[in-house]
Amino acid sequence: MGRLTAVVLGSAAGGGFPQWNCRCPVCRLAWEGDSRVRARSQASLAASADGDRWVLLNASPDLRAQLAATPQLQPHGGVRGSPIDAVVLTGTEVDQIAGLLHLRERHPFTVYATEATLAILADNTIFGVLADDVVKREAVVLDRPFSVAGMEIELFAAPGKVPLYLEQGEPQTAELSQTNVGVDLRAQGKRLVFVPGAADVTPALRARLENADVAMFDGTLFTDDEMIRNGSGLKTGRRMGHMPIDGEDGSLQALSGLSARRYYIHINNTNPILIDGSPERRKVEAAGFTVAEDGMEIAP
């Protein structure tokens, strides 16, 4: 009998760390090879109940390099093959879906996502490289569990917004819809909840996290206006659909007192929790959170 295991394929927010065109104070440390920071690819998890069949939660643009770094996900027998059975999508931002393009080459697997997410994939002809006769698309209804590779998985709405490239005017940034979801994953009596993007912790979301063994939560920005303050952007975290970690209405406060082992994931390149020993890192660690790193294995 196996044991539920998750591997952090990537832990950074969209753009990764360091980000290709950024020399904010945190990226600069990475470009300079400072040992207090480690490069991180874009957020994604691989999960398995038996160590043989794996499900990816999101397919990041860095997926090819992530697979190269993860022996469990490499082909083990035959001329063609892969231990990847399925990909579950939490939305259609570039950092959630672009990696599907790495999974061409006629390996049969299933993409599980909401109808809204599948419709956006269908609208973009480039995803046709995953031919219909090889890669199945399964529309998932929110709050209704389905089974895959020995795990029970349920998608649920998390407060957020439509992807950047579909924004028309000022979007709703904290609405509940099919376009921004979390993943509730259960196997062998253990439970992992993955919420890479959340604009708010509603009572329903808090209740879901109460019963998890492991909670992996949106750690995009430490401070809502950190990108504006360091000159790397014009938007607040909330405008991007991400609540900050710090402050009275931050996630550190909203997730306090949970019994789940808590991890921050989807961490933006500007976020000082990326720096070992920084005051911000010490603050989240003192509150009981772990800052996710690429390659980390987590057994709920």
Add this chain to the structure above:
Amino acid sequence: MGRLTAVVLGSAAGGGFPQWNCRCPVCRLAWEGDSRVRARSQASLAASADGDRWVLLNASPDLRAQLAATPQLQPHGGVRGSPIDAVVLTGTEVDQIAGLLHLRERHPFTVYATEATLAILADNTIFGVLADDVVKREAVVLDRPFSVAGMEIELFAAPGKVPLYLEQGEPQTAELSQTNVGVDLRAQGKRLVFVPGAADVTPALRARLENADVAMFDGTLFTDDEMIRNGSGLKTGRRMGHMPIDGEDGSLQALSGLSARRYYIHINNTNPILIDGSPERRKVEAAGFTVAEDGMEIAP
């Protein structure tokens, strides 16, 4: 005064080497760490006339890792910035365009491509992450040079086919159109011609290569049926729009006697020229060709 330089960002065909789901004899060597082979990312070149401003020829799905491996392309000053001025596209296969998605984050640059290629990008809303007010699209007319970053660049039709995801029924596999082009790049009296996909060497293509200092040519398959023979695929190279290297109608023969320094690039994971010292590698080297490798610097 500078000197025209090209850096091989990636040298493999679509899927890279090793390919995520493949254990053909050549991929197996890579998975096993055999020192006769080296991993390769998907084909792309960076070119510069002055070492400061760079133009990418194609944007491969591996671009983020390629930039991480190439200090010349990393940001050097300010909070945001990049030495990348432009991306020139030779078509819209996944391995030619997916890397554009890595170049989001509001860095101004220009995409140069044929009208047909730009139309396919426009059809796929995901490329809207490169906002129109930041990233310019310039439609390029074939055989008409344009200037960028101190270089003169000309696109020309190369025999080939439409991208896989736009095939409807059996496609024309060696037609001349806007959807599969080569790049003719000149600066400081030097000339590099880049043809990552070609189904044939027509007299016009041969004439163009005659006058180049460096020719980088389609090295997808060594033998037309090699994917069928090793059980990794059902298609010949010609069906995919790529002429083989070997044989009477292969590129080795068609490109013989050129004075240009000749490189094979866009090399499929099944191609035995990837193996140091293999009979096939020795054959292409004996004919005066170099097998491109990631990170190689070429000064025409």
